[in-house]
Amino acid sequence: MSGEELAREIRHEHEMLAALMQRLHEDLTALRSSWASARDDLRAVLDHLRRHFALEEEGEFMEDVVQRWPHAASHVEALRAEHEQLLREAKRLMETGDRAIEGRLMSAWADECLRLLSAIREHDRKENHLIQEVFCLDVGGGD
Template sequence: MTSDSTDLDRFQKIREEHRQLTSLLEQIDSALAERSGPINEVVDLLGQLGHQLTKHFQSEEAGGYFAEALYEAPRLFERANALMVQHPKMTKRSRMLAGAADPETEPDLWWEQTVERFAAFRAELREHEREEDRLIQEAFTRDIGSHD
């Protein structure tokens, strides 16, 4: 379907995006846990999360991240589609985290609410990424060589 070097480049790009996302998520976790820095700096980090997530999901969809896996294992199409349908919803939720900074909210309450919302979002994102990894692994471990 595609050349090995193209596939490798695509997967390396996705892996690098995962690394960048993980780093940003850790920065946000740390800032929220320590309640360090001004609220507007945390809001900026949350805004970066929305932008990075949009870019990451677009890369997965446009770059054919699932294409090779589905070529190898077409039976996984419904699962792949269900994961891609989550992308816009998760992007919207991540952007809502940044937009939830109401200047009228008392700071302690803002920190509490943001910690709670971010933890829920991060758990959802973690599960989503795990499901994507499982799908890719299943496609290539069970059906490897089926189209030789």
């Protein structure tokens, strides 16, 4: 896959993930949402999160960042570690979601899901900032 194709694929996955995260957020906060719908949406977010992170890691995207800006290696490794943490938390929530059937357990589970969505958004913000720093670095023209 060429760099341009990889970038398009990552952008597409990012858009799909954002839409699914929004839908899950709405399910978790709206009174009209069904419990089954929220769990199904979390499952879809987890599936797309796996694919999104795999594209970034297996597509050598992160290696390109380090190659262009070696000083970013520690940032890339921190982001990679966050991939594992976010996936682990999403899997845990999938498992506990089946046990959180009613009352306070459901409310606590929904709160944890909302925190996960916030963590994913923060992770995306850090990735986007790093990408802008590396690929859009303006060194000036020296008029």
